[in-house]
Amino acid sequence: MSKTVLVSGGAGYIGSHVSVELINSGYNVVVADNMSNCDMTCFEGVKKITGKDDIPFYQIDCCDYESVVKLFDEQKIDAVIHFAAYKAVGESVAQPIMYYRNNLVSFLNILEAAKNHGGCNVLFSSSATVYGEAQDLPVTEQTPRLPATSPYGNTKQMCEDILRDVVKATAGSEGVVKGIALRYFNPIGAHPSALIGELPRGVPNNLVPFITQTAVGKRECLSIFGNDYPTEDGTCLRDYIDIVDLAKAHVAAVARMLDDRMKEGYEIFNVGTGRPVSVYELVTVFEKVNGLKLNYKFAPRRPGDVVAIWADTRLANEELGWQAERPLEETLASAWAWEKHLAEK
Ligand code: UD1
Numbered sequence: 001m002s003k004t005v006l007v008s009g010g011a012g013y014i015g016s017h018v019s020v021e022l023i024n025s026g027y028n029v030v031v032a033d034n035m036s037n038c039d040m041t042c043f044e045g046v047k048k049i050t051g052k053d054d055i056p057f058y059q060i061d062c063c064d065y066e067s068v069v070k071l072f073d074e075q076k077i078d079a080v081i082h083f084a085a086y087k088a089v090g091e092s093v094a095q096p097i098m099y100y101r102n103n104l105v106s107f108l109n110i111l112e113a114a115k116n117h118g119g120c121n122v123l124f125s126s127s128a129t130v131y132g133e134a135q136d137l138p139v140t141e142q143t144p145r146l147p148a149t150s151p152y153g154n155t156k157q158m159c160e161d162i163l164r165d166v167v168k169a170t171a172g173s174e175g176v177v178k179g180i181a182l183r184y185f186n187p188i189g190a191h192p193s194a195l196i197g198e199l200p201r202g203v204p205n206n207l208v209p210f211i212t213q214t215a216v217g218k219r220e221c222l223s224i225f226g227n228d229y230p231t232e233d234g235t236c237l238r239d240y241i242d243i244v245d246l247a248k249a250h251v252a253a254v255a256r257m258l259d260d261r262m263k264e265g266y267e268i269f270n271v272g273t274g275r276p277v278s279v280y281e282l283v284t285v286f287e288k289v290n291g292l293k294l295n296y297k298f299a300p301r302r303p304g305d306v307v308a309i310w311a312d313t314r315l316a317n318e319e320l321g322w323q324a325e326r327p328l329e330e331t332l333a334s335a336w337a338w339e340k341h342l343a344e345k
Pocket of ligand 1: 087090127153187205207208210222223224225226236237279302305306
């Protein structure tokens, strides 16, 4: 019997790519989404790519406990991947109550429902933001977390801790919760079909959507924030992880939980490539692989940015049997293909 995975926030950018990889690996997927930050484009894309048009879809807000319980009553859930959260750093600084309420309450509801339905395996979508301005690079899972610099980052740290504590408290009980936190570096790109991808609302905060929207003419000019950092070309270094590779890490983590291969009830893995790439290099590769010239300028540093961060991926490589495979060129070509697909719609 195929196992069933609930993907909360499954109609969004990462959730839709993860749903595709889960279905392609033989899992049943149930999607829950309140559609607060997306439309049906990606969910429809998942159905097209997988040829599965009967994926159960719950348009619910995970902050509403009754709705979450109803879902767990109706579906036999073996694992949950929890994406349903707000993710804009600047907005979280301006609206902390909204961020704490949404990101914490939805996760608490998922955990409580999971616990009360005989236990569950829970995968939490965390972020490299928990490391802050780390001094020793690359960062391993043991690198100490630094105090969060935004409510958004704080919710990631808090949810990691909540999961750890719930795992500990439920061990040996009737409602055992086991948990994995995946700390993503910078997810970019789109599915090779160009049927699903990132759909930011308004002006994108993140680099790659800003690049593709500039290339397509939606934005006039990309600002590269800072070219006086202590790096080779003066721009920041990040670990850009392909979205399909990232999605496959989720399948590996879910399989590890469901096959009882975890070494601890709560585990953490970095999900990145292990390779630092500068903003300038990324722009150059984007131009080269897509055969176009991007309108960009150097601008002042963006407050809150760290100079450099990239992952030590050995733990994920060894324990999950997973590694990033798609070359950056292909990832950036896919991001551009997706933007063009949107322009044709
Ligand atoms: C950001 C968040 C991080 C979150 C992640 C989600 C901050 C400080 N961090 O990471 O907490 O988990 O998004 O994807 O916001 N850049 C430009 N011009 C632009 C946009 C970005 O030069 O128009 C540069 C940034 O300065 C940075 C790099 O591109 O050096 C990547 O930026 P971004 O895509 O926003 O990701 P992070 O800041 O790494």
